[in-house]
Amino acid sequence: MSWEKKFPGMLTLSLMFIPIVMIAATFILTDYFSVNPTTYPPPFNSIVPLILLVIAIxxxxxxxxxxxxxxxEWGPQLPFKIVEAIDIAIIVLSIMLIVLLITIYFI
Known part of the structure; x- marks a missing residue:
């Protein structure tokens, strides 16, 4: 008799929440994508958020x-599907933010 998990493991959940923190840090570092950010020097406004978003992906x-x-394979799959959907949404959001960063600060 085998036992299967009902909920995602702690590693999966922690890897799901790390990108959310990195996306929030990107917003803080860029002054919410301001054209003329004044809070941090230029490398922290443009390069560090790109690195954070790649790590988030x-x-x-x-x-x-x-x-x-x-x-x-059988049993409750909904919690796993929710985690997978959140991960896909984080990937899409991170790609959109990378494109936004490149268009604002590099082009």
Missing amino acids: ISAVVSYITAKDEEP
């Missing part, structure tokens, strides 16, 4: 893969 992809791997 990597973390969300790893979280998606682990949620897909932990998903039971």
